[in-house]
Amino acid sequence: MENIKKLAFGTDHAAIEIRDTVKKYLQNMGYEVKDFGFCGQVGCDYPDFAIQVAEVVANKKADKGILICGTGIGMSVAANKVKGIIAAVCWNEDTARLASQHNCANILCLGSRTSTLSEICHRIKIFLNTPFEERHQRRIDKIKKIESCQ
Ligand code: RB5
Secondary structure (H helix, E strand, O other): OOOOOEEEEEEOHHHOOOHHHHHHHHHHOOOEEEEOOOOOOOOOOHHHHHHHHHHHHHOOOOOEEEEEEOOOHHHHHHHOOOOOOOEEEOOOHHHHHHHHHOOOOOEEEEEOOOOOHHHHHHHHHHHHHOOOOHHHHHHHHHHHHHHHOO
């Protein structure tokens, strides 16, 4: 099983009320958290945080990334522009597990306006504790091939 120690973490203003609690939750589980978030209440742009987290994960300076915006969608769209990133929006326990097990996602994206704090924490825990299943590698290789042609 993959040994995940370092996490890159980023949020926009939509997650202002939960970001510190989520960060503490990660630290309490023993992860080292590199925090790229926080911009104040308004006027910040989720791609700024998504790209920083994605680059750190792609460069292997963090093992996985956690991004939170209003829905998780904007963060995932932006993070997936970085080569080597598979960022998945997960809206329940099953998608959090399968994003890791089947899709080899290295960034989990969550929505603060579409989920409760406890759902967010639970999904993070599942995502980080579910290993990738090698039998899905062939599909991931096809995704990497698309990426290498761009
Ligand atoms: C910000 O209002 C909101 O658009 C953002 O957090 C996110 O939901 C975008 O996908």
